[in-house]
Amino acid sequence: MRKLFDAGMRVFAERGYHAARVDDIVRAARTSHGTFYLYFANKEDLLRALAVECAEDLTKLADGIGPIGPDDDGYEELRRFLSGFVTTYRRYGPVIRAWMEDQVADREIDRLGVKAFTAIGARLGERMREAGVDIAEDERAAVGALMAMLERVNYALASKRMVVDEDVMLDTLARIIHRGFFGAPAGPAP
């Protein structure tokens, strides 16, 4: 039921997954407790359903990442990916947070998260190798750091904890990542 999906997303975003009460979700969806349990086995089951959607979004995002060279085109491609990630985070933030912060014990939710992040990580790693940078002995370390930075910055942006203009933040991030991970030379961004 769409109403419950949306309400769940909203309440999870506002209160956080653990603090979110089924009652809040049900009221936000203008429906009843009975209906909730008609569609979902429990609160975690709703998160799981949302995780499926989110994982699909992120996988599509990963597939769309083009070559990222050290030049201006690479910068633009990177900027595009970051922008896409922000969009997805805005919608599925609580799910992504649950993955990153290990908030749920559920194996299936975990699996979906690992799969989605692996897809993005693998693509970014591939793009790094194409760019010829020998950034890390262990590529996983680099990709992990990159994803970590992305998630946290997005959380800070979404939760209004970081009072920075979104465009400025994206430019800054893109430049840092372009240089730090893709070996672009120092100097002003395009």
Add this chain to the structure above:
Amino acid sequence: MRKLFDAGMRVFAERGYHAARVDDIVRAARTSHGTFYLYFANKEDLLRALAVECAEDLTKLADGIGPIGPDDDGYEELRRFLSGFVTTYRRYGPVIRAWMEDQVADREIDRLGVKAFTAIGARLGERMREAGVDIAEDERAAVGALMAMLERVNYALASKRMVVDEDVMLDTLARIIHRGFFGAPAGPAP
């Protein structure tokens, strides 16, 4: 009481602040509920006490950050700071997570976190300016991204979610940050 501090840290780290039960902490400290409430007003009060210690540690860490130039010395200084941060995170991870993830409503805990992170952020920002890099229109954005990456990578390391050797991770992080934030040229690390 040291026993409760340590037990609190341990349980918060294992279960997370919100999921942590006073009962878990009390059992981990091999003491009683009564004793817990003899020393702390409630669970949040314990977190607050831990936050005070953590903030002191981080402030000291910030004060110790020397100049970070684009050369090998700068790399080493950066590596040293990262190593210090890992040590503090290993001990006070739950407190730092509570700060970053906005888990508590308490004003005082928040204030301590903002103060500590501002101290580090200000010092790093200063070092970036000294390094002559014009990394970002908005320095706060850069520093925010840097701190975000640090926290998340450390969480991943501490919670064993990232199966990467710690030294490799630190080298990778140092290189990325050295290039991305301090304008060091691409190339192998020293």
Add this chain to the structure above:
Amino acid sequence: MRKLFDAGMRVFAERGYHAARVDDIVRAARTSHGTFYLYFANKEDLLRALAVECAEDLTKLADGIGPIGPDDDGYEELRRFLSGFVTTYRRYGPVIRAWMEDQVADREIDRLGVKAFTAIGARLGERMREAGVDIAEDERAAVGALMAMLERVNYALASKRMVVDEDVMLDTLARIIHRGFFGAPAGPAP
């Protein structure tokens, strides 16, 4: 929910408001803790709800008090009022005790009690003035003493602490009050 009202009244009467456990009430009502908190915010909230009902009863009782002269008709009217008070006390004793003994901090409960007792006190004071007795410099003192005696005697009757036949007690009270407060001449009651 009627079940909880009645059970609350019963348990408050048996154990006293403070000693009464929510668990006792819930068990007496043959329902669950959850249900209790579905209808009342807490134990005090139940007392508040009961106080509303009691205050209504007492206000009606006050409105019904007719003229009380020094003659036999006055005696009968007084007897009627006392009988009505006994009935209300039998039902709402714990609420009235809470008012008299200042057992709760809640402003609203207090207000209800003051209002109800003021209604009765004002009416009785009026009847005393009509009876032409100049009983006290300060009418409030007389009315206060009267209400105090009433409440305490009723408590003693209701709690079985006073092993006296109710009719005898009411006759005695009526005679005492008729003489002491309404200036009826000494002599046997009608």
Add this chain to the structure above:
Amino acid sequence: MRKLFDAGMRVFAERGYHAARVDDIVRAARTSHGTFYLYFANKEDLLRALAVECAEDLTKLADGIGPIGPDDDGYEELRRFLSGFVTTYRRYGPVIRAWMEDQVADREIDRLGVKAFTAIGARLGERMREAGVDIAEDERAAVGALMAMLERVNYALASKRMVVDEDVMLDTLARIIHRGFFGAPAGPAP
């Protein structure tokens, strides 16, 4: 230990017997929990010890009640007794309340209260019979009502719930009782 007696009395008076915490008493007496349990088996035991003192006071008071005729001398004697009761209530209010309100299960405390009130009741009853009044079929009913009024008025005075000058209250009470219980004729008090 005198300190604990006084502190107990004070705290019982302020918070009420049930709400009074051993911790409050101990702090008021500027001593320790250990010391408290050195002298008293528990909180109730302290009340019991205070009850012994109070019962002695009341018995003495009862013994001192002289003849109460319908004349001015009777009024003065009654006034003297009431004044004495106020003094005792001021000191031992919590004990007397505990008796009247049946706050404790302890048999011994109960027994002391019954004994003390019986002593006063018996004496007053005797004085009523001497005064030739045939107030009640059941003298116990009359005495009960009298004692009830006394206790409640004193509580109201002591707890500042009744904002009436003490002397005015005593005059009013004396007049009411003189007329209502001892058959004095209506008219202004001496």
Add this chain to the structure above:
DNA sequence: CATGAATGAGTGTTCATTCAT
């Protein structure tokens, strides 16, 4: 005699989940 840190049984309250309608 005196202390006060430690205890743990007991209490109020919350909230995910069920099920009769």
Add this chain to the structure above:
DNA sequence: AATGAATGAACACTCATTCAT
């Protein structure tokens, strides 16, 4: 399909009482 009243296990917190020093 939809409802929402009812449930009870689980949790935070209190405070009378003990006992090693």
